[in-house]
Structures are given as C-alpha cells and as structure tokens.
Amino acid sequence: MKLERLISIIYKLLNHDVLSASKLAEEFQVSQRTIYRDIDAICAAGFPVVSYQGTNGGYGMIDGYKMDRTLLGSYDVNTLITVLQGLSTVFEDERVNGTIERLQTIGPEHRTMNLSVDFENLQTDPEALRQLREAITERHVVRFDYINANNERLTRHIEPLRLHFKHRNWYVYGYCRVRQDYREFRLSRMLNFTRTQDIFEPHPEMLNEAAEAAVSEQQQQDQWKEVVLQVKPDALAEVMDQFRQGDKQFHPDGSMTIRIPVHEPLKARWLRSILLSFGSGVEVLEPTELRGVLREALHNTLKLYEEV
Structure with missing residues (x-):
C-alpha cells in the first residue's frame, strides 16, 4: 500500500505545479506526518522534489523535469487518455483516473483535443454497470429479472465474465446458471439487479470464439x-x-x-x-x-x- 501511494504521489507531483501536504494527506487518507516521510523517501529515490514555502506552498517537481516519453508516442497517449476519460465518467473508477494521471506525465505538454468518446447511455443504470464490473473482478454471482426477446420476465443468476459496449448499448456476457450455458444479456432489459455474496470459479469449458464459429458456412x-x-x-x-x-x-x-x-x-x-x-x-x-x-x-x- 505504501509503495502504491508513493508512486501515485510522484505522478501527482509531475502533473501539478504545487500540491500541499494537507491536500495529499486528505486524498490518501493518511496524516501529514506520513506525507512528509513519503516525500523524503521520494527524494531519496532520486526524484527532484522542491519544497515551496508560504500560504500557497507545498511540494512540486523541479522545473523542466519530465519522465521518459519514449514508451508511447503522443498520438498513442492522447488516444488512450481520451478513451479512459470516457470510461471514467461511466464507472467512476479512481484507478482509471490514476492511470489517466500517469499517462498525462508522458503526454505532450499542450495536448490538443481532436477526439471525444462518450460511453454514457441513458438506457442503462450506471450503478448496475459499476456493480457488474465489480462482480466480474471479484467473481460474484449476480441476480436480476430479465425481459427476453419474447417479452417474458424471468429471473436469472449468472456468473459475469465481461462487459460489452456495442450497438449503442451495454451487454454482459457470462454463464447462466438457469440455462447452464453461456449467454449475453442487455443491461437495459434488467430489473431488480443484485450482486450476491456467492463466489464462482471459472468453468473449464469456457466458451471461445472457435466454438461460437462452429456453424457451417452454408x-x-x-x-x-x-x-x-x-x-x-x-x-x-x-x-x-x-x-x-x-x-x-x-x-x-x-x-x-x-x-x-x-x-x-x-x-x-x-x-x-x-x-x-x-x-x-x-x-x-x-x-x-x-x-x-x-x-x-x-x-x-x-x-x-x-x-x-
């Protein structure tokens, strides 16, 4: 946890002119004394941190210091940042925001916005979307009522594996315990969504693209x-x-x-x-x-x- 906090502080200092110890302490939910020790550790690691005194004082990186930008080109960085910003508005994920901040340190200083991505969809409950993503990560079974193509309302328990955004709608793909097979469900048709405490393990007979393409050409x-x-x-x-x-x-x-x-x-x-x-x-x-x-x-x- 400390190493992760130190890395995050480094990227924040690279992206901001000055950050106060109190602001950093509040964001990482630690004491200001802990932040002081973290700054000392960052300096000892060779990062040129500068201390600014006064009312608006704090810490920052020495002018002109930038991380190595050779890993990705400016086009790659700008595209990744744009896509991630679109996702962050949907999932409200601090980890995504942290990734954006790290990418900004190796991006161009004056970034021109020539691409915009908006994943938000009024037909999908954003809370259900975030809950589904957590359930996929933590392997929790989810329960919901579903209106199928025949307009039947049925209860489903699924082991969610991944989310799709296609045809202007969000879908979840997973193993349906009712059908005992893999299915795809459109989020706009879900009702009474619940993430259960039941943990699942991936099935060995995971459906793959080759199996999906088993239908003959004719x-x-x-x-x-x-x-x-x-x-x-x-x-x-x-x-x-x-x-x-x-x-x-x-x-x-x-x-x-x-x-x-x-x-x-x-x-x-x-x-x-x-x-x-x-x-x-x-x-x-x-x-x-x-x-x-x-x-x-x-x-x-x-x-x-x-x-x-």
Missing part, C-alpha cells in the same frame, strides 16, 4: 438475407443513422435505395421496430415476406385505435 449463408429499402428524401438522415454500413444508391429525385444484410430478418424484432419507426418514409422492397410481417404489425396496431 448454414450461415442461409441465415443471412439482404433487406432492400426504398428511402424517401425526407427520411435519409434517419435511415443512415440506423444503417451506416448498408450499400447505398442515390437517385436523381433525392431518394435512396439501400441494401442491408440481416441475420434472419423475418425473426428480427429489432429490425421490425426500426422499420416501423420510419413511417411512410421507407418502403421495404425485399424480401417480400418482410412486407407481410410489417403489414400484420401495422394492422394489429390499428386495431388498438379503431374506436378513436
């Missing part, structure tokens, strides 16, 4: 279909926000035809919801079966408002 081709949409000019922005990777063809009248590969499109509820949200701005051209699925969904919706 089966994969059968499951993926091309969805073709005709997009009116007033719906271009909405469609491009949702389907950035589609094959786009623009027409003289301002409309667009876009082709999107989708896994089992007739079963994809997410695709149905997105297409219906476009209203009359988008028409499905192919597959024709998907047109029937959307027609039925619209018909069922209209039934709700027949008396209005």
Whole structure:
C-alpha cells in the first residue's frame, strides 16, 4: 500500500505545479506526518522534489523535469487518455483516473483535443454497470429479472465474465446458471439487479470464439438475407443513422435505395421496430415476406385505435 501511494504521489507531483501536504494527506487518507516521510523517501529515490514555502506552498517537481516519453508516442497517449476519460465518467473508477494521471506525465505538454468518446447511455443504470464490473473482478454471482426477446420476465443468476459496449448499448456476457450455458444479456432489459455474496470459479469449458464459429458456412449463408429499402428524401438522415454500413444508391429525385444484410430478418424484432419507426418514409422492397410481417404489425396496431 505504501509503495502504491508513493508512486501515485510522484505522478501527482509531475502533473501539478504545487500540491500541499494537507491536500495529499486528505486524498490518501493518511496524516501529514506520513506525507512528509513519503516525500523524503521520494527524494531519496532520486526524484527532484522542491519544497515551496508560504500560504500557497507545498511540494512540486523541479522545473523542466519530465519522465521518459519514449514508451508511447503522443498520438498513442492522447488516444488512450481520451478513451479512459470516457470510461471514467461511466464507472467512476479512481484507478482509471490514476492511470489517466500517469499517462498525462508522458503526454505532450499542450495536448490538443481532436477526439471525444462518450460511453454514457441513458438506457442503462450506471450503478448496475459499476456493480457488474465489480462482480466480474471479484467473481460474484449476480441476480436480476430479465425481459427476453419474447417479452417474458424471468429471473436469472449468472456468473459475469465481461462487459460489452456495442450497438449503442451495454451487454454482459457470462454463464447462466438457469440455462447452464453461456449467454449475453442487455443491461437495459434488467430489473431488480443484485450482486450476491456467492463466489464462482471459472468453468473449464469456457466458451471461445472457435466454438461460437462452429456453424457451417452454408448454414450461415442461409441465415443471412439482404433487406432492400426504398428511402424517401425526407427520411435519409434517419435511415443512415440506423444503417451506416448498408450499400447505398442515390437517385436523381433525392431518394435512396439501400441494401442491408440481416441475420434472419423475418425473426428480427429489432429490425421490425426500426422499420416501423420510419413511417411512410421507407418502403421495404425485399424480401417480400418482410412486407407481410410489417403489414400484420401495422394492422394489429390499428386495431388498438379503431374506436378513436
């Protein structure tokens, strides 16, 4: 613990002009006398610490002293700092802040911000996200109610292994004790999240990427279909926000035809919801079966408002 504190103090002195002993003592929750001893140890290790007297006095590194910057280039450092700052806003992790501070000591003195990353998502409970990360680190089983793709509310106990941020949402991947298999759960569908005191050990039959790719190439081709949409000019922005990777063809009248590969499109509820949200701005051209699925969904919706 003392060594970790000494290292942290060194990086803080490198990143600040002057830091008082009282501020350092408060941050590390030790006495000022302990900080004085720590400063003596840092000086003995060869770091040029300077003492400043007066009301705004304290400790700092001698002017011009910098740590070796050859480990990472300025581009690498700036990118790492930006990504870590995005994560720190989500997890409120002091260890991440400490890493940022260490990277700043080897970064350029005048850093220009040309990249910004925001991992925050209003659909995810930030406290559940932080609790999940702790559960993964400490190997705690977690319990929650989950709304699955069939809109069923079921209780799950999982051994969480890792968090994913994809498709603008957070997911947790782990071993589900109910299904006795590895599953992925979307955090926005979780209710009554609890981190239990039950500790788990990793299973020897850990699922890997090779096992996930065991489906034959022919089966994969059968499951993926091309969805073709005709997009009116007033719906271009909405469609491009949702389907950035589609094959786009623009027409003289301002409309667009876009082709999107989708896994089992007739079963994809997410695709149905997105297409219906476009209203009359988008028409499905192919597959024709998907047109029937959307027609039925619209018909069922209209039934709700027949008396209005």
